[in-house]
Amino acid sequence: MPLEQLEPSTGYSMTLTSHQGDRNSVWATTAFTTTGGRGGDGPKDLTASQVTPRSPVLTWKPPSSKVSGYKLQYAIEGQAFQAQTDLxxxxxxxxxxxxxxxxxLQSDMGGVYTEAITIEFTTGDLRFPFPSDCSQELLNGVQESGLVEIFPLGQASVPVSVYCDMETDRGGWTVRAVAKEKLRS
Structure with a gap:
């Protein structure tokens, strides 16, 4: 269904659901920004490199016009995220x-956004995509000790930041900080 009468250089959020009788589907949400059609050229040659299972590095060539920043949007399966950067x-x-x-990716030229450029990439696979402890992170290939996010109750749980000791006794140890409280009598 085409959307009409949208304002140029404007951010929109759209939520859709379907209905059949008394049944409703799950909500699907997306966000987008219309282009301004003015303001000069936009960024070029958007690439994703160093793609790991959890992160890529995105790079691009700046436009010849002066920009005040960039609007970066990324989406997966109905979820949209947004970041602003001047790099x-x-x-x-x-x-x-x-x-x-x-x-x-769009250039921000003082509140006017240029035509967007796009790229698709796929993150790598992990044996345990939502590790419940550091032993699963070790099996995912993490060799250095440090802070990681684990999912104690699986994919649906809120991630918890813990320290993984990957050196002691063959590694895979989950270390949790415990706050000590000083009591007065």
Whole structure:
């Protein structure tokens, strides 16, 4: 269904659902920005490199016109995310392993957005895409100790940041910080 009478250089959010009798589908939401049709040329040669199961590095060539920044949008399976940057390089973090992403990039020229350029990439697979502890991160190939996100109750759970010790006794140890409280008598 074509959308008509949209304002140029304007951000929109759209939510859709379908109905059949007394049944409703799951909501699907997306966000987009219309182009301004003015304001000069946009960025060029958007590429995704160093793609891992959870992050890529996005780079592009700047336009010949002066820009005040860039609007970066990326989407997966009905979920849309947005970032602003004034650099020509951006690393996306906390992506879903083994998933296809669509990225849109526009130049911001003082509130007027240029035509978007796009790229698609797929993050790599992991043996345990939603690790529940550091032993699963070790099996995913993480060799260095440090902070990681784990999913104690699986994919549907909220991730928890923990320290993984990957050196002691063959590694895979989950270390959690415990706050100590000083009591007065």
């Amino acid at each position: 020509r390089k951006h690393k996306l973090l906390r992506l879903r392993p083994g998933s296809k992403y669509l990225v849109r």
